Amino acid sequence: MNFHQLHIFYTVAERGSFSAAAQALHMSQPAVTMQVQALEEYFGTKLLNRSTKRMELSEAGMTLLPFARRSLELSQETDAAMAAFSNKLQGRLQLGASLTIGEYVLPRLLGPFGREYPDISIMLKVMNTTQILEEIASHQLNFGLIEAPVEHPDMVLDAVMEDELKLIVPSGHPLAAREDKIYLEEVLAYPFVLREKGSGTRQVMEDVLLERGFDPGSIQTVMELGSTGAVKSAVEEDLGITMLSISTVKHETALGLVKMIDIADASFKRNFYSIQLRSALLPMSAITFLSYLRERQR
Structure with a gap:
């Protein structure tokens, strides 16, 4: 048995046929078949x-599959760890990021990553969570x-990174002048400008409201x-208040266009995933990039 045979077996099992595996591995179909037969021997x-209609894993194959996967993952992690010493890692990195991460968090990290791994090209799509799931599912x-x-x-x-949402209000808003503690119930009495349904930011906010016993549907959403960016502009124009990630409003807060407020009885901390x-x-x-993100959190 060798690693190459496990890799071929895993690819055949995941792709569902010898021909599909051969195409993915850039091998001939007879060569793929021969390596699987050698592993069976x-x-x-x-x-x-095997049958004329389809191919299925035997009981032994189903038992072997998770071990084959683990061996491949360990090999990849080993290569990625050792590549850090030579900076010779190459490849094309295709990923999707939800709007907050893609527009405000990753830009400050991609530059240093690119300098450390100049031979990795990155293709980033910025979209909402629902769209990301659809594109991952369709490969x-x-x-x-x-x-x-x-x-x-x-x-x-x-989980790869940490973040926190804060209440964001216009600089001239009544809550902006308050010096005493501000509680969630009184915050919800004001009109809100929100991200669209399917947004990760909105989902986190609504999950915390449910945990605190409030109905997200009762929010005055104007x-x-x-x-x-559109939400921030609307808040600046005093159209409503909102909940946004700290990382997205640093510039506007520094300029005094909006104010970031703590809510005394609710915390909106979250992870990025x-x-x-x-399969x-x-x-x-990708493994190297995710390890890079985790390191930046330490």
């Missing part, structure tokens, strides 16, 4: 049940970075907007 049992993206946990039977989540297909193996460039 090594274990002394059939790993795949258009390797993985995504999202602002709130989601449940999907075919995908796996991993406007729903599709970008954080990477999400990928459960997919990330390329080494």
Whole structure:
């Protein structure tokens, strides 16, 4: 048995056929078949049940599959860790990021990452969480970075960064002049400008409201907007108040256009998550990038 054979077996199992695996591995179909047969001879049992209509894993194959996957993941992680010493890691990194992450968090990190790994090219799509899930499911993206946990039977989540939402109000708003503690119930008496449904920022806010016993549907929503920039502009014009990530309003706060306020009885801390297909193996460039993000949190 060798690692190459495990890799081929795993690819055949995940792709569902020898021909699809051969195409993915840039091998001939007979070569793929031969390597799987060699692995079956090594274990002394059939790993795949073949028929004219379809191919299925045998009981032994189903047992071997998670071990094959773990061996591939360990190999990738090893390569990524050692590449850090030579900075010779290459590849194309395709990812999606929700709007807050893609517009405000990643830009300050991509520059240093590019200087450290100049041979990795990055293709970043900025979209909402729902769209990211759709593109991952259709294999258009390797993985995504999202602002709130989601449940999907075919995908796996991993926390990679931390963030916090704060109440954002216009500089001339009554709450901006308050020096005493401000509580959630009185905040909800004011009209809000919110991100659209499907936004990670909005989901986090609504989840915390539910935990605190408030109905998100009772919020006086005067406007729903599709970008954080539009929400900030609306707040600056005194159209309403909002909840946004700290990282998105640093410039406006410094200029005195808006004020960031703590809510005494509610915390809107959250994680940013990477999400990928459960059955997919990330390329080494993606593993390295996610490790880079985690390191920046320490």
